[in-house]
Every structure is written in structure tokens, then in C-alpha cells.
Amino acid sequence: MDYNSLQVATLDGSLRDAIAARGGRPVVANADDPERVDAFIDGLARDDIAVLLLTEPEHIRALLGRAAATGRIEVLLDAVRQIAVGSAGPACTDVWRNHRLSVDFEPDGTGGEALVSGMARLAGYLVNKKRTAVDGGVDTSYWHRTDMRWHFESDPYGTRGESAFLRACRREPTEYTPIWLLRQAGRYQRAYRELKSDLDFLDMCKTPELTAEITLMAAERLGVDAAILFADILPLLQPMGFRLEYVTGQGPVIHNPLRSAEAVDQLEEGEPASQHFVYEAIRMVLPALPPHIPLIGFSGAPFTLAAYAIEGQSTKDFRHLKTFMYNDPGAWHAFMSKLSRTVTAYLNEQIEAGVHAVQLFDSWAGCLSPDDYRAFVLPHTGYVFSNLRRGVPRLHFGVGTGSLLELMREAGGDVIGLDWRVDLAEAWRRLEYDTAVQGNLDPVILFASPDEIRKQAAAILHKAAGRPGHIFNLGHGILPGTPEDHVIALVDAVHEMGSGR
Ligand code: CP3
Numbered sequence: 001m002d003y004n005s006l007q008v009a010t011l012d013g014s015l016r017d018a019i020a021a022r023g024g025r026p027v028v029a030n031a032d033d034p035e036r037v038d039a040f041i042d043g044l045a046r047d048d049i050a051v052l053l054l055t056e057p058e059h060i061r062a063l064l065g066r067a068a069a070t071g072r073i074e075v076l077l078d079a080v081r082q083i084a085v086g087s088a089g090p091a092c093t094d095v096w097r098n099h100r101l102s103v104d105f106e107p108d109g110t111g112g113e114a115l116v117s118g119m120a121r122l123a124g125y126l127v128n129k130k131r132t133a134v135d136g137g138v139d140t141s142y143w144h145r146t147d148m149r150w151h152f153e154s155d156p157y158g159t160r161g162e163s164a165f166l167r168a169c170r171r172e173p174t175e176y177t178p179i180w181l182l183r184q185a186g187r188y189q190r191a192y193r194e195l196k197s198d199l200d201f202l203d204m205c206k207t208p209e210l211t212a213e214i215t216l217m218a219a220e221r222l223g224v225d226a227a228i229l230f231a232d233i234l235p236l237l238q239p240m241g242f243r244l245e246y247v248t249g250q251g252p253v254i255h256n257p258l259r260s261a262e263a264v265d266q267l268e269e270g271e272p273a274s275q276h277f278v279y280e281a282i283r284m285v286l287p288a289l290p291p292h293i294p295l296i297g298f299s300g301a302p303f304t305l306a307a308y309a310i311e312g313q314s315t316k317d318f319r320h321l322k323t324f325m326y327n328d329p330g331a332w333h334a335f336m337s338k339l340s341r342t343v344t345a346y347l348n349e350q351i352e353a354g355v356h357a358v359q360l361f362d363s364w365a366g367c368l369s370p371d372d373y374r375a376f377v378l379p380h381t382g383y384v385f386s387n388l389r390r391g392v393p394r395l396h397f398g399v400g401t402g403s404l405l406e407l408m409r410e411a412g413g414d415v416i417g418l419d420w421r422v423d424l425a426e427a428w429r430r431l432e433y434d435t436a437v438q439g440n441l442d443p444v445i446l447f448a449s450p451d452e453i454r455k456q457a458a459a460i461l462h463k464a465a466g467r468p469g470h471i472f473n474l475g476h477g478i479l480p481g482t483p484e485d486h487v488i489a490l491v492d493a494v495h496e497m498g499s500g501r
Contacts, residue, residue: 002022002023002024002120003019003022003023003024003025003050003051003120003123003124004023004123004124005023005024005025006024006025006050006051006123006124006127007024007025007027007043007048007049007050007051008024008025008026008027008049008050008051008052008053008119008123009026009027009028009029009040009043009044009049009051009052009053009083010026010027010028010052010053010054010055011028011029011030011031011037011040011054011055011056011059011062011063012028012053012055012056012059012112013028013030014112015028015053015055015112015115015116016028018112018113018116018117019053019116022116022117022120023120024051024120024123027040027043027049031056031058031059031062031063032062034066037062037063037066038066038070040063041063041066041067041070041072041075041076041079044076044079044080044083045072045075045076045078045079047079047082049079049083050083050084050123050127051083051084051085051086051119051123051126051127052080052083052084052085052086053086053088053112053115053116053119054085054086054087054088054092054096054103055087055088055092055111055112055115056088056092057091057092057094057095060092060095060096061095063076064076064099077101077141080101080141081130081134081139081140081141082127082130082131082134082140083127083130084104084105084119084122084123084126084127084130085101085102085103085104085105086103086104086105086106086115086118086119087103087105087106087115088106088107088110088111088112088114088115089106089107089110089111090106090194093106097142100141100142101141101142102140102141102142102143104122104126104130105118105119105122105126105221106190106191107119108189108190108191108483108484108485109484109485114485118488121223121488121492122220122221122223125220125223125290129148129290132149132150132151133147133148133149135151136149136151144209144213145212145213145216145217145220145288146209146212146213146216146284146285146288147288148216148287148288149287149288150287150288150289150290150291151291152291159291159292160291160292160293160294160356162292163178163225163226163292163293163294164176164177164178164225165178165180165225165226165293165294165357165471166294166356166357166393167468168436168468168469168470168471169357169393169395169414169415169436169469169471170393170414170436170469171435171436171468171469172468172469173468174468176494176495176498177461177464177470177471177472177494177495177497177498178225178226178471178472179224179225179471179472179473179490179491179494179495179498180219180224180225180226180227180228180296180471180473181222181224181473181474181477181478181487181490181491182228182397182443182473182474182476182477182478183477183478184218184219184222184224184228184478184487185214185215185217185218185228185230186477186478186480187480188478188479188480188481188482188483188484188487189218189221189484190484191217191221192214192217192218195210195213195214195217196210196214200246201232201246202235202244202245202246205230205231205232205235205277206235206277207277208277208278208280208281208284209284211229211230211231211277211278211281212230212281212284212285212288214230215227215228215229215230215281215285215295216285216288216289218230219289219293221484221488222487222488222491223488223491223492223495224491225293226293226294226295226296226357227285227289227293227294227295227296228295228296228298228359229278229281229282229285229295229296229297229298229350229355230281231278231281231298232252233298233299233300233304233305233361234252234254234300234305234308235275236270236275236299236300236305236342236343236346237254237270237305237308237309238274239268239270239271239274239275240267240268240269240270240309240338240342241256241266241267241268242254242256242258242309243255243256250313251313251314252308252313252314253312253313254308254309254311254312254313255312256312257309257310257311257312257320258309258310258324258335259310259320259324260331261328261330261331261334264331264334264335264338265334267335267338269338269341269342270338270339270342270345270346272342272345272346272348272349273349275346275349278297278346278349278350278353279349279350279352279353282295282297282350282353282354282355283353283354286354294356294357295354295355295356295357296355296356296357296358296359296395297347297350297351297353297355297357297358297359298347298350298358298359298360298361299343299346299347299350299358299360299361300343300360300361300362300363301343301360301361301362301365301381301384302336302339302340302343302377302380302381302384303336303362303364303365303368303376303377303380303381304361304362304363304364304365305339305343306321306335306336306339307321307364307367309335309339310324318364318367322367325372325376329376332376333376333379333380336376336377336380337380337383339380340380340381340383340384341383343360343384344383344384344387344388347360347384347388348387348388348389351388351389351391351392352389355392356392356393357392357393357394357395358388358392358393358394358395359394359395359396359397359417360381360384360385360394360395360396360397360413361397362377362381362396362397362398362401362408363397363398363399363476364399365377365398365401365404365408366398366399366400366401366402366404367400368404369403370403370404370407373404373407374407377411378407378410378411381396381408381411381412382410382411382412384412385411385412385413386412393414393415393436394412394413394414394415395413395414395415395416395417395438396408396409396411396412396413396415396416396417397417397438398417398419399419399475399476400419400421401417401419402418402419402421402422402427405418405422405427405430405431406430406431409431409434409435413435414435414436415435415436415437415438415469415471416431416435416436416437416438417437417438417439417440417473417475418437418438418439418440418475419439419440419475419476420439420440420441420442420475421475422440423463424437424439424440424460424463424464424470425463425464425465427440428464428467433467433469435469436469436470436471437464437469437470437471438470438471438472438473439460439471439472439473439474439475440460440473440474440475441456441457441460441472441473441474441475441490442456442474442475443474443475443476443477443478443479443482444479446474446478446479446482446483446486446487446490447479447481447482447483447486448486450485450486450489450493453486453489453490453493454489454490454493454497457472457490457493457494457497458493458497460472461494461497461498472494472498
């Protein structure tokens with residue numbers, strides 16, 4: 001993880017050593033010395049500089065001001081289009097953007113050191129991406145991630161099909177253990193909070209330009225092996241007649257929860273076309289996604305959607321849901337059948353739009369006994385899995401489902417999700433190595449030190465024992481407040497340690 005001999009230019013002399021320490025060749029000019037700044041612009045224009053690091057708004061003004069004064073603003077802009085530009089924080093980014101120029105990387109923390117080290121990790125990738133874009137005629141002076149166009153071979157599926165993530169889904173050997181993270185985009189990231197700004201979450205979910213950008217942002221920043229579409233499981237309930245709102249500080253609320261058999265009869269079957277914003281986002285993400293990174297689509301599983309629809313909000317004991325289920329099994333199965341058909345149609349539309357894998361989130365199934373899971377859930381989840389279009393791997397996720405793993409396998413899925421409450425080695429043995437597995441770090445460990453994170457990740461890799469078919473992940477989503485650099489430390493640790501198969 002270094003600059004690998006790239007020339008790294010900055011007007012901040014204090015970064016010289018940090019750049020060199022990470023394998024870059026520093027090119028530094030004093031912003032107060034116009035002649036040096038001229039020479040600096042010459043250097044950028046000569047095409048031998050690959051990275052530009054901006055740490056002070058005054059430096060940016062000096063650079064742009066000098067270029068304008070000497071009639072070379074176009075020369076500078078032309079150079080910048082091909083260079084990976086990093087900004088130390090929002091103040092620099094704003095100045096740069098006000099000149100309609102884009103920053104390619106801004107660290108979550110602020111300051112020169114965070115910029116140098118964060119950019120060191122991504123520089124090679126970002127330079128390659130930008131040059132590929134320019135070769136393909138994309139204007140990169142002011143652009144979004146969704147503007148990117150990768151060159152694809154004649155068979156675009158060929159390269160992705162061989163990606164570590166898809167190979168692991170098929171239980172084929174991989175060079176390293178692939179990793180992606182549940183909720184890899186979210187409030188823990190400043191980049192996410194800035195993109196979201198003060199938008200309502202539901203409005204945001206329905207704006208494909210934004211969800212596509214967030215999907216790409218998270219995969220790029222973390223360097224994970226798969227992207228997951230930025231969306232949520234609950235908007236699918238809206239076309240069935242449920243009034244959904246995300247209440248700040250409380251989470252999702254259904255204002256008209258389902259509590260009677262008559263209400264089940266009156267329910268609309270969810271029309272998959274209603275989720276057009278999801279398919280549009282998929283189509284926007286695909287051409288901009290690096291050729292070796294697959295895109296995961298997803299849906300809530302029928303049971304987890306039913307839990308929200310009946311409870312109306314998050315709950316500890318699921319008493320409305322279970323009361324409904326036990327008191328009126330007929331109505332329960334009718335409701336679950338409607339949900340299953342809706343979920344199946346929704347996932348099939350996502351597959352049609354081009355996702356490379358689908359994950360079914362049964363986040364709350366862990367509240368059930370094995371007998372109840374078998375009687376009330378398995379037939380419906382089974383219906384979904386057996387009616388999905390063939391050809392893409394299916395991941396089956398649950399939390400607290402340690403006692404249900406065999407039943408989840410029976411319901412379906414090529415990959416079974418494990419949370420941290422189970423021992424990965426034992427769980428996989430119980431599954432008879434007949435599926436791939438995904439997991440299973442406790443997300444709270446990401447608050448501990450990077451050393452501890454590394455140790456815990458090593459323990460999980462040890463349990464997987466190099467057996468083909470392990471996808472590293474958390475047992476549940478990244479929590480708000482998690483330091484982004486700890487998340488990155490995990491990704492890098494897994495990539496470094498999980499190799500040599
Ligand atoms: O993983 C990703 O990066 C993709 C995005 C994603 C979201 N929700 C975004 C989101 C995914 C895969 C989901 C799935 C989801 N949504 C599940 C299943 C996975 C799980 O966590 O068990 C569930 C149960 C939901 C329902 C839901 N949506 C809840 C309980 C909440 C509130 C909790 C919270 O973190 O605030 C949401 C809102 C939500 N979904 C947010 C995000 C980023 C937070 C919105 C915000 O305030 O910015």
C-alpha cells in the first residue's frame with residue numbers, strides 16, 4: 001500500500017517526508033514563490049506527475065491564480081484531468097469545486113498525514129481510473145463516479161465471473177479471501193454524510209444518481225471486493241399499501257401496521273415496477289464499476305418484511321408478529337405468500353437489470369425456534385430461492401440464526417451468512433461444506449484498536465482454514481460512529497492475511 005514510485009506533487013513542504021516514507025517521489029514547491037509555482041505547473045503539464053495533494057485553500061488559490069496570470073489555466077486544467085487529486089478536507093475541496101474541479105479523494109479524518117496515507121492506498125487505482133476515463137473521452141475535470149466508463153472485454157461477464165467474490169460464492173479457490181461489509185456505505189463516513197446532505201432517507205433512496213454514486217463511493221474508498229447497491233429493504237412495502245417513514249433517531253416506522261386477517265385480503269400485491277429507481281441505479285452503477293468488482297442486489301426476506309409490516313417498528317420481543325402468526329396461521333401464510341411473490345419478482349427485476357449476485361436479508365428470523373422457522377418461514381423463503389432466475393449466486397443472511405443454519409440451507413442459498421455468535425469452523429461443518437459461508441466479525445470490534453481488529457480477523461481466517469468458499473464480512477452492519485480508518489484496516493488486514501491458497 002504505497003505510491004509505488006509515483007511522483008506526488010504538493011505545495012505543502014511539510015508533507016515531503018511522509019510522501020517519501022510511503023514510496024512516493026515528492027515534488028514540492030513553495031506557494032509563495034511564483035517562479036517555483038510556474039515550474040510546478042510545468043511539471044504537471046509534462047505528464048510526469050501522477051498525484052496532486054492539496055492541503056491549504058491558499059495553496060489552491062496561489063496555483064490557480066498563477067496559472068491564470070501566466071495564461072496557462074488551460075494547461076493546468078488539462079493536466080489535472082489526468083492526475084489523482086487529493087484534498088485534506090472540506091475547505092480545500094470547496095475551493096477546488098468552486099472552480100468546477102473534482103477531488104478524487106478526501107480522507108475521513110482531516111489533515112496532511114491522513115491525506116498522504118489515505119491517498120497512498122488508492123493512488124494507483126485512481127490514476128488508472130482517470131487515465132482510462134480520459135482515453136474513453138470522459139471529461140474528468142468535474143465529474144461524478146457514475147460518469148466513469150471502464151473498457152470491457154467482449155465478454156464483460158468474463159472478468160467479473162473470475163472475481164474473488166464470485167469465485168468464492170461458487171466455492172472455487174481464490175488468491176485471497178474476498179471481503180465486503182454489510183452497510184459499507186453509511187453514516188460512519190463523512191463522504192456519505194456529505195452526499196446525503198439534508199435529504200430525507202426515503203427521498204434519497206429514490207434518487208438513482210445519488211444511490212449509484214454512494215454505491216460506487218463506498219466500494220472505491222474501502223477497496224472491498226464487491227459493491228452492494230445502496231438501497232433499503234422497506235420501500236418495497238410501500239406499493240403494498242404500507243405508509244413508511246424513517247424517523248430520525250428512531251429508524252423506520254410503518255404508520256399503518258397490519259394486524260388483521262381482513263387487512264391481508266385487502267393488501268395489494270407489490271408491483272415490482274414500483275421500484276424502478278432501484279433498477280435505474282443498477283444500470284447507472286454497472287458501466288462505472290471496475291471490471292473486477294461485482295454488484296450485489298438485495299431484498300428483505302418475506303419474514304423480515306412481515307416483521308416490520310406487523311410490528312410497525314423495531315421491536316425486542318416481536319409480540320404482535322408472533323401473536324398474529326400463532327393465532328391465525330391461515331392469514332399468516334396468505335400474507336407470507338404475497339410477500340414471497342413480491343420479493344421474488346423484485347429480485348428477478350434486479351437480476352434482469354444486471355446485478356451479479358443477490359442477497360436475501362432475513363435479519364429477524366433469529367427470533368424464532370427451529371420448529372417455528374420450519375413451519376412459518378421455510379416454505380416461503382424456499383419459494384423465493386426456487387423461483388429466482390438462475391445464473392447468479394444467492395446469499396442468505398440472518399442475525400442470531402445460529403440454531404437455524406441447517407434450516408436456512410434447506411430454504412436455499414449458495415452462501416449462508418454467519419454472525420459472530422457462532423464459531424465459523426463449527427457452523428461450516430454443520431452445513432457439511434455444502435454451501436459457501438459469509439462472515440463473521442462482530443461489528444463492535446471495529447471500535448477496538450487496529451491491532452485487535454487484525455487479531456480477530458486472523459482468528460476468523462484461521463477458522464476458515466483456507467477452504468474455498470469463505471467470504472469475509474461482519475456478522476451485521478457497520479455501526480454509526482465506527483472510525484472509517486478502522487474499517488479500512490480490516491479490509492487491508494484480510495487482504496494481506498487471507499492469501500496463499
Ligand atoms: O450495506 C449497504 O451498504 C447497503 C445499504 C443498506 C441499507 N439498508 C442502507 C440504510 C442495506 C443492505 C440495508 C438493508 C436493511 N435495511 C436491513 C437488512 C440488514 C440489516 O441491517 O439487518 C434492514 C433490517 C433494514 C431496515 C432499516 N433501514 C433500519 C433498521 C434502518 C435504521 C437503522 C439505521 O442504521 O439508522 C434503516 C435505515 C438505513 N438503511 C440507513 C442506511 C444507510 C440509515 C439512514 C441514514 O440515516 O442515513
